Amino acid sequence: MSAAVDTAPANIAATADTRDGRAPWALTAPALMLFVGVLVIPLAMTVMLSFHDWGQYKGIEPIFILKNWREIATDPYYAEMFWRTFRIALLTTLITAMFGAPEAYILNRMSGRWKSFFLLVILGPLLISVVARTLGWALLFGGNNGLVNKFLMSLGLIGSPLPFMFTETGMVIALAHVMMPFMVLSVWTALQRLDPQIENAALSLGAGSFTIIRRIVLPQIMPGVLSGAIIVFSLSASAFATPAIIGGRRLKVAATLAYDEFLNTLDWPLGAAVAVLLLVALVLIVVGSNALIERRYAEVFR
Amino acid sequence: MSFLELDRVAKQFGPQTVVNDFSLTVGKGEFVSFLGPSGCGKTTTLQMIAGFLDPSRGAIRLEGRDLTAVQPAKRGLGVVFQSYALFPHMTAAENIAFGLEMRRVPRAECRERVRAALEMVGLAGYEERYPRRMSGGQQQRVALARALVIRPSVLLLDEPLSNLDAKLREDMQIELRQIQRNLGTTTILVTHDQNEAMSLSDRIVVMNQGRIEQIGTPQETYERPASAFVSQFLGKTNDFAATIDLTATPRRLTAGSWSAPAPAGVAGPVTVSIRPERIGFGDAGIAAKIVTRIFQGNHWLFQCESECGSVIVIRQNDGQPQPAEGEAVRLAWRPEDMSLRGAGGTA
Ligand SMILES: Nc1ncnc2c1ncn2[C@@H]1O[C@H](COP(=O)(O)OP(=O)(O)O)[C@@H](O)[C@H]1O
Ligand SMILES: [Mg+2]
Numbered sequence: 023m024s025a026a027v028d029t030a031p032a033n034i035a036a037t038a039d040t041r042d043g044r045a046p047w048a049l050t051a052p053a054l055m056l057f058v059g060v061l062v063i064p065l066a067m068t069v070m071l072s073f074h075d076w077g078q079y080k081g082i083e084p085i086f087i088l089k090n091w092r093e094i095a096t097d098p099y100y101a102e103m104f105w106r107t108f109r110i111a112l113l114t115t116l117i118t119a120m121f122g123a124p125e126a127y128i129l130n131r132m133s134g135r136w137k138s139f140f141l142l143v144i145l146g147p148l149l150i151s152v153v154a155r156t157l158g159w160a161l162l163f164g165g166n167n168g169l170v171n172k173f174l175m176s177l178g179l180i181g182s183p184l185p186f187m188f189t190e191t192g193m194v195i196a197l198a199h200v201m202m203p204f205m206v207l208s209v210w211t212a213l214q215r216l217d218p219q220i221e222n223a224a225l226s227l228g229a230g231s232f233t234i235i236r237r238i239v240l241p242q243i244m245p246g247v248l249s250g251a252i253i254v255f256s257l258s259a260s261a262f263a264t265p266a267i268i269g270g271r272r273l274k275v276a277a278t279l280a281y282d283e284f285l286n287t288l289d290w291p292l293g294a295a296v297a298v299l300l301l302v303a304l305v306l307i308v309v310g311s312n313a314l315i316e317r318r319y320a321e322v323f324r
Numbered sequence: 325m326s327f328l329e330l331d332r333v334a335k336q337f338g339p340q341t342v343v344n345d346f347s348l349t350v351g352k353g354e355f356v357s358f359l360g361p362s363g364c365g366k367t368t369t370l371q372m373i374a375g376f377l378d379p380s381r382g383a384i385r386l387e388g389r390d391l392t393a394v395q396p397a398k399r400g401l402g403v404v405f406q407s408y409a410l411f412p413h414m415t416a417a418e419n420i421a422f423g424l425e426m427r428r429v430p431r432a433e434c435r436e437r438v439r440a441a442l443e444m445v446g447l448a449g450y451e452e453r454y455p456r457r458m459s460g461g462q463q464q465r466v467a468l469a470r471a472l473v474i475r476p477s478v479l480l481l482d483e484p485l486s487n488l489d490a491k492l493r494e495d496m497q498i499e500l501r502q503i504q505r506n507l508g509t510t511t512i513l514v515t516h517d518q519n520e521a522m523s524l525s526d527r528i529v530v531m532n533q534g535r536i537e538q539i540g541t542p543q544e545t546y547e548r549p550a551s552a553f554v555s556q557f558l559g560k561t562n563d564f565a566a567t568i569d570l571t572a573t574p575r576r577l578t579a580g581s582w583s584a585p586a587p588a589g590v591a592g593p594v595t596v597s598i599r600p601e602r603i604g605f606g607d608a609g610i611a612a613k614i615v616t617r618i619f620q621g622n623h624w625l626f627q628c629e630s631e632c633g634s635v636i637v638i639r640q641n642d643g644q645p646q647p648a649e650g651e652a653v654r655l656a657w658r659p660e661d662m663s664l665r666g667a668g669g670t671a
Binding site: 217219220222223224225226227228229230233237238241242 | 371375376398400401402405409411422423426427470474
């Protein structure tokens with residue numbers, strides 16, 4: 023009897039709780055469904071696809087087989103291709119950091135009107151298609167007809183066209199150009215958080231301008247440089263348009279290879295395996311380096 | 325003896341003159357405050373001394389040497405900023421050691437001086453703390469220690485206490501004054517808080533719109549304000565118009581039906597200025613009615629309406645009965661408590 027009396031209010035509280043507990047789910051359901059529908063399901067299907075069999079004449083056979091993964095693991099062609107992909111992404115990241123960080127710093131020191139003008143110049147390219155920007159490089163350096171090559175050859179400075187198209191160097195330069203705004207933006211954001219008097223404080227303590235940059239500014243914008251690096255690295259490693267235009271089918275990276283397997287060879291399962299491996303490797307690298315950065319800077323910037 | 329000297333210094337930003345005709349000599353070991361409302365050019369003046377800004381005109385000299393020719397990094401001045409501007413990626417000890425490192429002080433001596441500096445500001449044991457993990461008051465102390473550890477010839481403080489709450493601010497004022505006395509460092513403080521300027525400084529430079537209104541000891545500026553601006557800015561005051569009647573002998577100062585013997589040397593229309601705490605309720609004097617009465621703990625604040633306009637009176641809460649609201653009173657003061665300004669300025 024007394025037990026019934028005691029539990030009655032508890033029951034009411036419990037139902038209220040479950041009602042409250044359901045509300046967030048109901049509210050997030052549309053977004054959740056979209057997320058599952060356009061991301062999780064296709065991704066799961068791609069993973070499954072990578073375990074299917076494929077033959078020139080029989081097409082895709084939905085059975086469980088490790089053939090594709092074994093091929094990627096044993097054929098050195100794939101190792102070389104993945105190694106090239108990450109080497110290009112890493113070099114691109116280093117170049118954008120080396121040029122982007124000083125660029126953002128100089129930009130930040132400019133006065134009002136010039137600052138907004140140059141910010142527009144730097145960020146403007148984001149509004150132009152990657153294809154258009156990369157084709158620009160092809161027009162300048164593409165073989166005998168490239169504008170720069172023609173000009174330099176007519177001056178007699180070089181005997182044959184500069185090797186740019188179908189080279190890793192060309193790909194890195196073009197990618198760095200495409201990715202630069204992301205690095206500048208990221209460093210710029212970090213610079214905005216700097217105390218405007220911090221350089222004066224260092225100056226009054228007797229530091230020269232080089233020391234101020236090295237000891238005071240750089241350590242403080244380092245998280246910005248690193249997060250910019252993560253963005254640039256992951257975008258470069260999975261970039262498609264620029265490697266496709268500069269490297270064509272001669273110099274393949276993971277994204278262009280997966281594309282070829284899907285649309286030219288029609289070996290979807292192998293293409294899926296390449297795509298999944300690229301995704302997994304990228305996630306591991308990004309999550310790992312992010313964790314490292316967070317740990318390194320937790321004490322100072324939290 | 326002048327240690328630091330500013331000679332007709334001016335600063336122009338485009339067409340706008342932000343500091344104009346600023347002349348001041350500061351003695352060795354002196355504590356001088358720049359006091360004025362926000363935007364009057366205090367920070368600009370301080371930054372010209374520090375070297376972050378170049379004066380448009382005029383000269384700044386330290387011990388007779390032209391300071392404007394010296395790089396800011398070589399001036400050897402200590403600066404504490406309003407935002408503290410601590411290096412967030414360095415611990416308290418690293419922050420303080422930075423200036424010593426720049427001076428290539430040997431490591432052992434450096435460590436000892438950092439320890440002593442932290443102890444001086446009451447932060448012994450906080451060596452390894454990062455600024456983010458310190459309270460505002462603690463960050464303020466680190467900033468002070470960082471500026472003082474290099475043994476600067478002049479210490480420049482830009483509103484160092486304005487980010488602290490009232491209680492902490494008072495404690496820091498006392499502490500700052502003690503540290504400054506002990507070290508004997510010549511100090512310039514920028515503030516918009518008149519209480520802070522008065523309780524800390526040997527001399528106050530009252531500024532308004534880029535110009536110096538008055539330079540004097542806290543007592544001088546409070547009791548003998550050189551202009552209406554100074555008397556208004558330094559605490560509450562009562563100003564009313566009066567005339568000096570030249571026809572009567574001896575000459576008399578009159579305002580409405582009130583009159584008093586006139587001091588020598590002034591004639592015509594004048595402004596009479598009396599501090600509210602110098603006015604008493606008596607049997608003679610200006611007739612007035614009490615409009616509001618506010619209790620403020622250690623004193624009472626009265627708002628009175630008289631024929632010369634509204635008058636504020638402050639009376640110590642000494643346990644004596646005080647007049648009530650609506651009561652008719654007479655306001656009286658000693659002649660020497662009155663300060664007179666003619667149309668031309670000081671009397
Ligand atoms: N770099 C600058 N460019 C233009 N005007 C400035 C600059 N710095 C300060 N000012 C102007 O100078 C005036 C005085 O500024 P400041 O010295 O900071 O005043 P305070 O420290 O007394 O509040 C203000 O009106 C401010 O707008
Ligand atoms: Mg200021």
